[in-house]
Amino acid sequence: MTRYTKPARRNRDRVALTATVCCSVLQTLCLHVSAGQWPQWRGPDSNGVADEPNIATQWSSDEGVRWKVALPGSGISSPVIWQDRVFITASDGVALNELHVICLSRRDGKVIWHRRLWGTAPTRYHGTKSSMASPTPLTDGDHLYAFFGTGDVFCVDLNGVLIWHRSLATEYGKFENRFSATSSPILYQDYLVLQCDHHGDSYIVALDKNTGSNRWKRDRPNSWLSWASPRLVPVADGDEQELVVCGSERVEGLDPKTGAPLWTVTGMRNECIPTPVFGHGLIYAVSGPKGPSLAIRPGGRGDVTQSHVEWANPRGAPFVPSAILVGNYYYLVDDQGITTCLAAANGKRIWQKRLPGGYTASPVASRDHIYFANESGQVTVIRAHVGRFQQISRNNIGEAIFASPSIAAGDLYLRTSHHLWCITDQSN
Numbered sequence: 001m002t003r004y005t006k007p008a009r010r011n012r013d014r015v016a017l018t019a020t021v022c023c024s025v026l027q028t029l030c031l032h033v034s035a036g037q038w039p040q041w042r043g044p045d046s047n048g049v050a051d052e053p054n055i056a057t058q059w060s061s062d063e064g065v066r067w068k069v070a071l072p073g074s075g076i077s078s079p080v081i082w083q084d085r086v087f088i089t090a091s092d093g094v095a096l097n098e099l100h101v102i103c104l105s106r107r108d109g110k111v112i113w114h115r116r117l118w119g120t121a122p123t124r125y126h127g128t129k130s131s132m133a134s135p136t137p138l139t140d141g142d143h144l145y146a147f148f149g150t151g152d153v154f155c156v157d158l159n160g161v162l163i164w165h166r167s168l169a170t171e172y173g174k175f176e177n178r179f180s181a182t183s184s185p186i187l188y189q190d191y192l193v194l195q196c197d198h199h200g201d202s203y204i205v206a207l208d209k210n211t212g213s214n215r216w217k218r219d220r221p222n223s224w225l226s227w228a229s230p231r232l233v234p235v236a237d238g239d240e241q242e243l244v245v246c247g248s249e250r251v252e253g254l255d256p257k258t259g260a261p262l263w264t265v266t267g268m269r270n271e272c273i274p275t276p277v278f279g280h281g282l283i284y285a286v287s288g289p290k291g292p293s294l295a296i297r298p299g300g301r302g303d304v305t306q307s308h309v310e311w312a313n314p315r316g317a318p319f320v321p322s323a324i325l326v327g328n329y330y331y332l333v334d335d336q337g338i339t340t341c342l343a344a345a346n347g348k349r350i351w352q353k354r355l356p357g358g359y360t361a362s363p364v365a366s367r368d369h370i371y372f373a374n375e376s377g378q379v380t381v382i383r384a385h386v387g388r389f390q391q392i393s394r395n396n397i398g399e400a401i402f403a404s405p406s407i408a409a410g411d412l413y414l415r416t417s418h419h420l421w422c423i424t425d426q427s428n
Helices: 009-029 168-172
Strands: 065-070 080-082 085-092 098-105 111-118 143-147 152-157 162-167 186-188 191-196 203-208 214-219 231-234 241-247 250-254 261-266 277-279 282-286 293-296 309-313 324-326 329-333 338-343 349-354 369-373 378-383 391-396 406-408 411-415 419-424
Touching (some): 098 152, 152 168, 162 168, 168 191, 277 324
Antiparallel strands (some): 231 241, 250 261, 411 419
16 A cells, blocks of 8 residues: 555544544435435445445345336446336437437336437447447436437437437537447536536536536546546535546546536546445545556646545555445446455555455445445345455346446346346345
8 A cells, every 4th residue: 555645634634533524425426316216326325335224235137126127328327216217218320310318218218218329429449348338428417418428418308309419529619439329417506517528628517407508617638547436525614525537547626516626636547447335534546557546635736646545555456446435445347357345544454355356347236235246147135334355146137237237216226238127135
């Protein structure tokens, strides 16, 4: 483990005193949702965790399945769940520019509506691990916002009626990278925020969620490649929030009201895919391959690499899957299945274990368990909140999984290469 220069004792004490406050303030950053929703990439708090008990830990392709629905084309976007509806995106066609937004019944998987759209600027993509439908959509309970690798942003109401459309690729240039665009949108107040880092002209833009017009746009000339998604974090001094973005060789904090840069931490790799998580008053960021895991205090100004990095651990970093913070432990699974558990407080390794298969999907967690889905369709379930590796089960669904799972209202949702599965706990 590599440790950066520690901040002054007064600052460390301040972090400890405000960690609990930050965790509570974090709730105000998220979409105002009731229990049992999964409204965006990595869930209601953007950490991949659902505070729900009794999520299934045992299933197969024909046991524990509430329903299974065939999906058109391809995509690795996660399903989002709002009340009695499940929303998912897909793309197909020769250039994958035929786009789909589908609304399903959470109860039985029946199609409520299916909106077909067309992308304006399809780009390159990975043959199995990405498509034009790689970003996860987002809902605020009134509208659904879907961003595609074609550079198109669509807003529809929850009945599928188109409200507005923007072609960012037409206005600012198509995405230039080998894996298409995967960064998922987030909401800040009435702003829909999109991070658009690529080999072309990179930028981050905030759109008015009601009209699609620009509220602000910030060019990022030194950020040439990233697939990570932005996220909001609270600042310890009160209700202020910062927009955190991972890009080429650095993590940055921006003012979400204007996009103005606030602080920078260096040490990331050239290509960033994982989305940071937040807890204990700290931002946990990782980039790979073979990059460090960093725990960063928000609230700085300028280059804060030496003053605001609480700890750094150089081992176990993934290239693609995002990490997950569950209680006092921080878990990473790399693309080859090496799974590492670190102490959230200081970055010390608690355990390391090799799980079977390769990994693209990011892990998710319920109140009691953590779920690691590999590319062959096998999901390993381990117990959370314990200081040792404790496997509960391994479950094989028989189809490839590249999309990250979702959890809502007692069910686990798995998107495979051909279907969306709803897995339920049969013991309840």
